[in-house]
Amino acid sequence: MEPKTITVLGAGSWGTALGTVLHSNGHRTRLWMRSEQQAQEMIEQRTNQRYLPDVQLAREIEMMTDPERALWKTDAVVLAIPTQQVRVALQTVNPYLSPTMLIINVAKGIEKKSYCRISQIVEEEVKGASFAVLSGPSHAEEVARCMPTTLVAAARSKQIAEYTQDLFMNPYLRVYTNPDVVGVELAGALKNVIAFGAGIADGIGYGDNSRAALITRGIAEIARLGKQMGASLNTFAGLAGIGDLIVTCTSMHSRNRRAGILIGQGNSLEETLAAIGMVVEGVFTADAAYELALHHHVEMPITTAIHNLLHCHQPVEQVVRELMTRQRKHEMEEVAAGHMIEWLEK
């Protein structure tokens, strides 16, 4: 691929890490951020001390706060902004976007109140924009250190998915394509809620059995909602689905898991978010996920439990007891629905 000009909106941990990837792939890379002070520090120190310390940033990566300069003749715009801020950020830069620019979202969440996925926010805010989503098991701390990582680039058009794949793919970052935008977006957003729950279980002092249960039953309920919303079930068995859920439920890099651990240890939500100091998407998406489940008449017991814990202030012990003592169930949906599988009479 010919070198392109790429603007990353948001210089947190993920935006900065992806900036290093794009630069090492030979693209002209610009990082746009709100804070003049942060931009100056990054220009002078060639590091992102707050969000990704100890990672050296190449001299050629440009840091800036002026949206007009950041978006001047750019080929693609990477949205690396926390979900709840994406709309306002797009409104800020909108006058400088052009219809030829591809918008690639890398944030993982669902907007509160509107219950919009990011592709829907982009559709509303930037009419006619081409869109792709890049997701999968990928902690910034490892990608920025060139540790082998796999991702999924999803777009409705094969050409856009492959263009996104080519922009990011390199010997340490392997990117697959997928046509299922809805599935990839939902998988990335909803796994954060489950990972927050897995962290809570760890914080309480529960063991590996509990974590495995949350991962397995977590992907089952994510896929159930996804299917109802038109996603492909295969997506949930892939990198953006079970792959990302595994890494987020098990890694000490995970902001969602670490936040859950602090809650499980008895800290308040306020203390927890302040201690993490970066976005904990699962906390903000839990609400929207709960509402979507209600709207689509889909059972999502773990997500509901997290929602109740966060918003109905139910004590953790009560939430766990309620989850474990629900009505007994079949594991397979087909059996639960009375289809397939012949049981022996005795």
Ligand SMILES: NC(=O)c1ccc[n+]([C@@H]2O[C@H](COP(=O)([O-])OP(=O)(O)OC[C@H]3O[C@@H](n4cnc5c(N)ncnc54)[C@H](O)[C@@H]3O)[C@@H](O)[C@H]2O)c1
């Ligand atoms: N960190 C990771 O490893 C990782 C990996 C994959 C996906 N993601 C996703 O990427 C998104 C960003 O996560 P992160 O970890 O980089 O978050 P972060 O908390 O490290 O950084 C967020 C950045 O966005 C900036 N920001 C917030 N509101 C803004 C606005 N209105 N305009 C401009 N900038 C704004 C903040 O100043 C900050 O620099 C999240 O949705 C997250 O789920 C993160």
Ligand SMILES: O=P(O)(O)OC[C@H](O)CO
């Ligand atoms: O650190 P987290 O929990 O926000 O997760 C980051 C990525 O989504 C992992 O793939």
